[in-house]
Amino acid sequence: MADFDAIVVGSGCAGPAAAYELAKAGRSVLVVERGNYCGAKNVSGGRLYTHALRAVFPDFKESAPLERRIVRERISMLSPDAATTLDVSDELMADERYESYSVLRARFDPWLVGRAEEAGAEFINGIAVETLLKQDGRVTGVRAGEDEITADIVLLCDGVNSLLVPQAVGADRPTPHEVAVGIKQVIALPEKVISDRALCADGDGMAWLFVGDATHGRVGGGFLYTNRDTISIGLVATVADLVDAETPIYQMLEDFKRHPSLAPILAGGTVVEHSGHLVAEGGYDAMPPLVADGVLLAGESAMMCVNAGYTVRGMDFALAAGQQAGRSAALALEAGDTSAAGLAGYRQALEDSFVLRDLRTLRRFPRFMEDTPRLFTDYPVLARDAMRELFLMDGTPQQPLRKAVLPLVKRVGLLKLAKDLRNGMRAL
Ligand SMILES: Cc1cc2nc3c(=O)[nH]c(=O)nc-3n(C[C@H](O)[C@H](O)[C@H](O)COP(=O)(O)OP(=O)(O)OC[C@H]3O[C@@H](n4cnc5c(N)ncnc54)[C@H](O)[C@@H]3O)c2cc1C
Incomplete structure (x- = not known):
C-alpha cells in the first residue's frame, strides 16, 4: 500500500488548489515544497484575475490577502525619452465577473496553503524532489535525498523550471525561445x-x-x-x-x-x-503531454501561461488547472484507475474550460513577438514622433496630419507596417 493517495510536488498556485480538491474528496495528500516556506520561491508581477480563485474558493474575499482591485489599465510604448500611453478606466473592471487584484505571492501563497491545510492536506517544506519513483514505467512516488515516499498518483505542480516533467512524460526541457x-x-x-x-x-x-x-x-x-x-x-x-x-x-x-x-x-x-x-512563454505549442501513468501536470510545469503583451496570465491558469487536476485525480482514485487512460478526463476538463481554449487562441502570439522586433524598436519611436506632430507647437505653421505622419510611416515601411498589423491581428 502506498504512503499517500496523492503527492503534489510544488506549492505555488496550482499545487495548493490541487491538494485542496483532493483533501476535500477525502483523500490523503502530501504537498512537497522546496522553499523553506510556501511562497518563498515564487514570483509574479502579480495581477490575479479572480474568476479562477472564485471557482476554487467562492468565499475568498473574506480572507484572501488581496492588495488592490485593478480599475485602471495602462499600456505604454516607450522610447528612451517619451511614452505613448493608452489609459483605460472602465466601471466594468470592478464588476465581479471581470475583477482582478494585485497580489504579493509571499502573502498570497501561504493563504492558499492554509485553505488546503484546513481541508486536510499535509505540507512539508524545505525539501526538493529530485527524482520520480517508477515501476514498469508508471510513476509511483518521489525521492528526495535518501527519502522515498510512495503514492497512487503524483501531481507535478512544480512550475516552469521543472526537472521532473522530462522524467514523468518524456518531454524535453523548454528551449530559450519558450x-x-x-x-x-x-x-x-x-x-x-x-x-x-x-x-x-x-x-x-x-x-x-x-x-x-x-x-x-x-x-x-x-x-x-x-x-x-x-x-x-x-x-x-x-x-x-x-x-x-x-x-x-x-x-x-x-x-x-x-x-x-x-x-x-x-x-x-x-x-x-x-x-x-x-x-x-512558449504557450500551447510548447506544452508537454498532461498525463502519463500515475502522474498529472498542472500550471507552468505544463507551460500554462500567456504573455499577450497587454496582459500576463499564469496564476489564473495554474489555479484552474490545479483544481481540475485535483478533481481528476480524486475521480481516478475513486475508480481505481490512475493510468493515463484513467486520467484522460483531465485534459477534457481543461479543453472545456478557458485554460486550453485561451492557450490555443493565443498560440501564435509568442512567435509573433519574436518575429516582430519592430514592436520593441521602431514602433515606439514612430508613436512618439506621430504624437509630437499632434501635440508640439512652436509657432511654425502646422502641416495636415496625413502629410506629417506619412514620412514617419515610410521610415518604417508601409508594407512592413501593414504586414505586422495583419500578423498581430491574426496572433490575437
Ligand atoms: C516576473 C513575473 C511576472 C508575472 N506576472 C504575472 C501576473 O501579473 N499575473 C499572472 O497571472 N501571472 C504572472 N506571472 C506568471 C505566474 O507567476 C505563474 O504562471 C504562476 O506562478 C504559475 O503557478 P504554478 O503553481 O504553476 O508554479 P509556481 O508558482 O512557480 O510554483 C511552483 C512551486 O514548485 C516548487 N518546486 C519546484 N521544483 C520543485 C521540486 N523539485 N521539489 C519541490 N518543490 C518544487 C517551487 O518552489 C514553487 O513553489 C508572472 C511570472 C513572473 C516570473
Whole structure:
C-alpha cells in the first residue's frame, strides 16, 4: 500500500488548489515544497484575475490577502525619452465577473496553503524532489535525498523550471525561445501616495504594461502594479533574445525605473524586495503531454501561461488547472484507475474550460513577438514622433496630419507596417 493517495510536488498556485480538491474528496495528500516556506520561491508581477480563485474558493474575499482591485489599465510604448500611453478606466473592471487584484505571492501563497491545510492536506517544506519513483514505467512516488515516499498518483505542480516533467512524460526541457526571464522589485510608498499617483480611489489600483525601451528594444516588456502600500515593478524578456543583449537585465530594470514616465510614480520609494524567476512563454505549442501513468501536470510545469503583451496570465491558469487536476485525480482514485487512460478526463476538463481554449487562441502570439522586433524598436519611436506632430507647437505653421505622419510611416515601411498589423491581428 502506498504512503499517500496523492503527492503534489510544488506549492505555488496550482499545487495548493490541487491538494485542496483532493483533501476535500477525502483523500490523503502530501504537498512537497522546496522553499523553506510556501511562497518563498515564487514570483509574479502579480495581477490575479479572480474568476479562477472564485471557482476554487467562492468565499475568498473574506480572507484572501488581496492588495488592490485593478480599475485602471495602462499600456505604454516607450522610447528612451517619451511614452505613448493608452489609459483605460472602465466601471466594468470592478464588476465581479471581470475583477482582478494585485497580489504579493509571499502573502498570497501561504493563504492558499492554509485553505488546503484546513481541508486536510499535509505540507512539508524545505525539501526538493529530485527524482520520480517508477515501476514498469508508471510513476509511483518521489525521492528526495535518501527519502522515498510512495503514492497512487503524483501531481507535478512544480512550475516552469521543472526537472521532473522530462522524467514523468518524456518531454524535453523548454528551449530559450519558450521561456522568458522575469525580474521584479517591490517598492514601498505610503498607501495614500500610491492612490494619488495612480489616480485611483483608496483600495483600487492600476496595472501598467510597457513595450519598447523598457527592455532596451529586446523582445519582452515591463510591468507596474500598485499594491496596498508597495508598487511591484519589473521586466520580462525572452531568454533567447536576451543572451546577446549589451545591457544586463538588472541594469535594464534600473534604467526603466528612471524613465521619465515612471520616475515620478516611484519617487521617494524604498526597494523592499528583489526577485527573479523564469516565465513560460512558449504557450500551447510548447506544452508537454498532461498525463502519463500515475502522474498529472498542472500550471507552468505544463507551460500554462500567456504573455499577450497587454496582459500576463499564469496564476489564473495554474489555479484552474490545479483544481481540475485535483478533481481528476480524486475521480481516478475513486475508480481505481490512475493510468493515463484513467486520467484522460483531465485534459477534457481543461479543453472545456478557458485554460486550453485561451492557450490555443493565443498560440501564435509568442512567435509573433519574436518575429516582430519592430514592436520593441521602431514602433515606439514612430508613436512618439506621430504624437509630437499632434501635440508640439512652436509657432511654425502646422502641416495636415496625413502629410506629417506619412514620412514617419515610410521610415518604417508601409508594407512592413501593414504586414505586422495583419500578423498581430491574426496572433490575437
Ligand atoms: C516576473 C513575473 C511576472 C508575472 N506576472 C504575472 C501576473 O501579473 N499575473 C499572472 O497571472 N501571472 C504572472 N506571472 C506568471 C505566474 O507567476 C505563474 O504562471 C504562476 O506562478 C504559475 O503557478 P504554478 O503553481 O504553476 O508554479 P509556481 O508558482 O512557480 O510554483 C511552483 C512551486 O514548485 C516548487 N518546486 C519546484 N521544483 C520543485 C521540486 N523539485 N521539489 C519541490 N518543490 C518544487 C517551487 O518552489 C514553487 O513553489 C508572472 C511570472 C513572473 C516570473
